[in-house]
Amino acid sequence: MGSMIGALILAAIGWIVVSLLNTWLRAEATAWFETLPKWIILKGAETLPEDERAAAAAEILSINVAKKSPTARMIDALSFYFQAGRAARALQANEGPLPWFRTKREARLAMHKAAGVSILVIVGGFIEGSALVHNVFTSGHASQFPIAFVTMLLTILGPGAFGAIIIARHFLALRRARKLIRA
């Protein structure tokens, strides 16, 4: 009898805790859903020319808040982020500066610079890493070879990956610049 009462009390406490958690989670989720579309719209507007950002963000927000369903608001905000910014930039491509670079030449120069720095760092990492591996062998600590090898790889791959990301971003910006100029 006593254990049954104990189980009932535990179940009641559990139910209260779950209810509280549910309320808290729902409040959190609602708060996120309220802010997220606005954040996405503001991010999308950031890609527009400076003098248009505020007006565009205000207009899209006014369209967005009129939608009743949170999911519809999210889809609407995302559609602006992915499409409107691009299309509006295409319209102004010949009038205003491009998002990253004013000219294709600037974009190419930035890319070449990034490639040069990356190659330099990778070569530096390789030389340093090779020296480390060589030292491990010559000092008679061959058991430490795997650690030395991994260190060498990280020294090369770390900056290499970083450089690759920078080059890829520059490349995408250049492609976008070309597309906008054609538009």
Add this chain to the structure above:
Amino acid sequence: MAEPRITSQGMRVLNAFVEAGHIELSGADISQRTGMLSGTLYPILTRYRSAGWLTDRWEDDEPVELGRPKKRFYRMTPTGQLAYQRGLEKADEGVIAWAR
């Protein structure tokens, strides 16, 4: 600026004004009437505004008083009406896939 190309989506926007009786419509109203998302609607409104097919004005009251973002209202101009007529002709010819 070159005149915008009339597309089926553009016709949906212009038709919203015609169906509403040429009254002022906010972006939200147009979105609701056409079922278009902001991503599609915003570039069309920007193009048509630049081409003089639509005129715009912002709501007078401040967002703090309104409790929501300010609305931008659009009205179709006579040039926009002409563009709509041309769009109807194009739709009749089958150049653009649009039906009221």
